[in-house]
Amino acid sequence: MRKLTQPETGRPAVVLVVPIFPTAMDVLETEFTVHRLWEETDRDAALVRWADEAQALVTFANGPVDAALMAALPNVKIIATMTVGVDHIDLEAARKRGIQVTHTPDVLTEAVADLAMALVLSVARQIVVADRFVRTGEWSRRVLPPVRSVSGSHVGVVGLGRIGLAFARRAAAFDMRVSYYGPRRKPDVGYRYYDNLRALARDVDYLVITAPGGPQTDRMIDGAVLADLGPNGALINVGRGSIVDEPALVAALVNGTLGAAGLDVYANEPHIPEELCALENVVLLPHIASATLETRAAMGELVVNNLRAWFAGRPVLTPVI
Ligand code: 8YV
Numbered sequence: 636m637r638k639l640t641q642p643e644t645g646r647p648a649v650v651l652v653v654p655i656f657p658t659a660m661d662v663l664e665t666e667f668t669v670h671r672l673w674e675e676t677d678r679d680a681a682l683v684r685w686a687d688e689a690q691a692l693v694t695f696a697n698g699p700v701d702a703a704l705m706a707a708l709p710n711v712k713i714i715a716t717m718t719v720g721v722d723h724i725d726l727e728a729a730r731k732r733g734i735q736v737t738h739t740p741d742v743l744t745e746a747v748a749d750l751a752m753a754l755v756l757s758v759a760r761q762i763v764v765a766d767r768f769v770r771t772g773e774w775s776r777r778v779l780p781p782v783r784s785v786s787g788s789h790v791g792v793v794g795l796g797r798i799g800l801a802f803a804r805r806a807a808a809f810d811m812r813v814s815y816y817g818p819r820r821k822p823d824v825g826y827r828y829y830d831n832l833r834a835l836a837r838d839v840d841y842l843v844i845t846a847p848g849g850p851q852t853d854r855m856i857d858g859a860v861l862a863d864l865g866p867n868g869a870l871i872n873v874g875r876g877s878i879v880d881e882p883a884l885v886a887a888l889v890n891g892t893l894g895a896a897g898l899d900v901y902a903n904e905p906h907i908p909e910e911l912c913a914l915e916n917v918v919l920l921p922h923i924a925s926a927t928l929e930t931r932a933a934m935g936e937l938v939v940n941n942l943r944a945w946f947a948g949r950p951v952l953t954p955v956i
Contacts (some may be wrong), residue, residue, distance in 0.1 A: 652698030659935025702728035722848035737941040742933035743925040748801035754897030786810040791839035792847025835864035848875030858883035869895040876901040
C-alpha cells in the first residue's frame with residue numbers, strides 16, 4: 636500500500652470533486668475515506684481541512700481539476716477521472732507535481748458511437764421535428780415534407796480514434812460513404828483520408844466530430860469550415876464543445892448557411908446559446924453520449940480499479956500520464 640498520511644479510519648482519503656456513478660461512489664465509500672467537495676459550502680475551508688490526508692482526486696467531465704486545486708491538496712498523487720476526455724484537468728500542472736492521471740477509455744466507445752449515429756439519424760430524418768408534429772396534432776392538418784436519405788450519403792469523421800472508428804463502422808453499416816480527417820492518415824483503415832478539413836467539409840453531407848478537446852482542437856471547426864459544410868450539410872458533435880467556434884455555429888444555423896446540427900456537447904456546459912433553442916434544424920442533447928447504465932457502471936468500475944491499483948503499488952490500468 637502506498638501511504639502518505641492516512642485519516643483515522645486507516646483508509647486512504649479520496650476527494651470527489653463532483654458526483655460520479657452511484658455504485659462507484661458506494662464502492663469508494665467502502666474502501667476509502669471519501670470527501671465530497673461539491674457538498675461543501677465553504678470549499679476553501681474544506682480543502683484546508685483535507686490538505687494533509689487527501690491522496691487522490693476523483694472527478695467527471697463537469698468537475699475541473701486545475702493547478703489551484705492540486706496546490707490546495709499537496710499530497711494528492713493520483714487523479715482518476717470518469718471520462719475519456721481529460722480537457723477538464725490541467726495535465727501540465729499534474730505533470731509538474733508528478734501526479735498520475737487516469738481516465739476511462741474503451742468502455743464508453745460503443746455508447747458514444749451509438750449516440751453519434753442516433754444524432755445523424757435524428758438530424759437527417761427530423762425525428763424530433765416529426766415527433767412534435769405528431770404530438771401537436773399538426774399531422775391532421777398537413778403532411779411532413781420528405782427529407783434526404785441517410786443511406787448513400789457521405790459522412791466525414793473528424794478524429795478517427797477509438798470512438799471515430801466505432802462510429803465509422805456504424806455509418807458504413809447504414810451504407811454511408813465514410814471519409815475522415817485527423818492529424819495523420821491511419822494505416823489499415825479503408826476510409827478515405829483528407830489532410831484538409833475544409834476539403835472534407837466541402838465534400839460531405841455530415842461532419843461528425845469525435846475528436847478530443849484541448850489546445851490542439853480548440854475551435855478547429857470555425858466559420859470557414861461551417862460555410863464549406865454548407866446549407867445542405869449538418870454538423871454532429873459528440874467530442875467537445877471547445878472544438879467548434881460556437882458563435883460561428885449559431886450564426887451559420889440562424890442564417891441558414893449551415894443546414895443542421897446535432898449536438899451533445901457545448902462550449903460552456905450546461906449553458907447553451909439561447910438562439911439554438913429556437914431552431915428547428917438542431918437536435919440538442921445534454922452531454923449524454925456515455926450515459927447508459929452499462930457504460931457508466933463500467934466507467935465507474937474502471938475509476939475504482941485504477942485507484943485500487945495505484946494504492947496497491949501496481950501500475951494503473953488506463954493512464955493518461
Ligand atoms: C462524459 C465524456 O463524461 O468521457 C468523456 O470524455 O465526455 C462523457 O463520457 C459524460 O457524457 C458526462 O458529461
